[in-house]
Amino acid sequence: MSDCTTRTGYTELGASILARAQALAAHTEAPGMMTRSFLTPAHHAAAAQLAAWMAEAGMSVRRDAVGNVIGRYEGVEPGAPALLTGSHFDTVPNGGIYDGNLGILLPIACVARWHAQGRRFAHAIEVIGFAEEEGVRFKATLLGSRAIAGAFDLRVLDNTDAAGITMRQAIDTAGLGYSCADLDAAAMAPARMLGFLEVHIEQGPVLLDAGLALGVVTGIAGATRMQVEVTGVAGHAG
Template sequence: MAQATDGDGGLGREIVRRIDALGAISETSGHLTRIFLTPEHRAAADLLLAWMQDAGMAAQLDAIGNVCGRYEGEQAGLPCLMLGSHYDTVRDAGKWDGPLGLVTAISCVGDLHRRGKRLPFAVEVAGFADEEGVRFASTLLGSRAVAGTFDDRVLEARDSGGISMRDALLRFSLDPGRVSTAARRQGELHAYLELHIEQGPVLENQGLPVGVVTAISGATRLSVALSGMAGHAGTVPMALRRDALAGASECILAVEAYCRAEPGLVGTVGSISAMPGATNVIPGKAVFTIDVRAASDQQRTRAVAEITDRIRMIAGRRNLVAAIHVTHENSTAPCAPWLRQQVAEAIAGEGYRVFELPSGAGHDGMAMIDIADVAMLFVRCRGGISHHPDEHVDPADADAGARVLLRLIENFRPRPEAARR
């Protein structure tokens, strides 16, 4: 088995240097924050465009702010293999989530360009403008525009400062009336492929720098409100209480117990509040969120139904009223078997053991699957930490991911026309 490089590989060095340069473009100097349609976002876009041009690509900013580069094939106008990821961040972010895939793709195309190598298909690199959804509370905006599924109603959404997305696009020198021009047609893409940090600890536990993603897990988010009766903490006997917070605590443990017993299922209660919120008052209302994810839509749907039933049962036994609402739902995006096979071949070709795993986090492939088959290549991140300043990829692993991606590009076999959807 080949060993990962020590970080002295040319691609690995270049990628780390560029990740550092992008990471320096931030709203504040102490914490990395690069939000959709801000001055920092534009500065990052300009830098990415310059790198794309240096890599031999024709590069432009599309109507939603995606950074788009195209490296022609042996003939002009051929369908493309699209590589991509996003360049926006969460607040107080790590510098690898999103940019690693984008920068690696640019560096791989640059390697082809330096060698004067053209392929029997074009290669396009898409830097999606907004995947995280921080500013306007709507995710995958860049990739939805490319997939032709952008909802124009989002243009009226406002950020915390009251600025609408429509106005933010205008301030960015983009025309909100032309967002639809970012859309691509199915026949223009052979496939969509994304390299991304794992954002979890599985590859690290396996001792592997890279892995094949089987599916991007679907997610259901719920808002749960339990209503009881507030009362004096010293005068209401325990047996007569309708304590909403105690009921919520039991519900949270029920979510944990159910999801622990189901392999491949994860459930998280990430937010809870109790009212009236005084030390000497029995909580009369408790509100909490639930996030349920699985690589199978059937498993996730079944889990949501069972968790909902258990919450209602707990509420009934405690004489509480439960109000449960679905606030978000995304279906699973399965990675195409024919593409997964080519990712696996590239990993094996670089001498690594092939290991498959699902993605519990959402990615732009969830939007791109509407116009193309998708696949993902995961790269190990230290400690499985993501969305945090401690997010880190070792230079050797960045280089390993680049070598696998470059091998995959050079050996890519488009799906036969008769087998396409």
């Protein structure tokens, strides 16, 4: 295969990823903008679409207790530890169509290419569509990755959305699970993982200003959020 043929193939692959990002953006709660919060009909539709693309790429697909969509591309030896990759598919209100989604769609496309070529690796590859990161609906963040890490906080199950629905009720309605057994099954033991790699849009000017398509970061911002209740008497000047 010539260099030109290879470059053409990658260009087509990139175009297909961007087209899928547009298709996934159709699953939104608000026409004309990208809004997709945890366990809404739009969220379930996006999960189903991701699962279909994973299966089409040659992966076995499962959805865990909190709604993470996980596709596994088996290695040469079945049951081998996996290199994990992925990102979240929920969004902030009026979010971008590539935030999170690109980190799921790109590895699905890579696995599809390897599957078509008949390539297997010494390790498995697992692509994870994390069900929740943003904390929009229930004011609790990183639910998908917390479940994978075995760090899900059961106290947030009683958080309510704007309509008064608890997270517990939403999970029940979705046919998912929040029991200790369900969450234990969702957690991944470190021995099952070789590492985690996330592809993400830059959300900053460095690569753009340098005219570069790709960069490798040396650190990322951590996320800490707190809910504070202040009790007192209103008084503008004290």
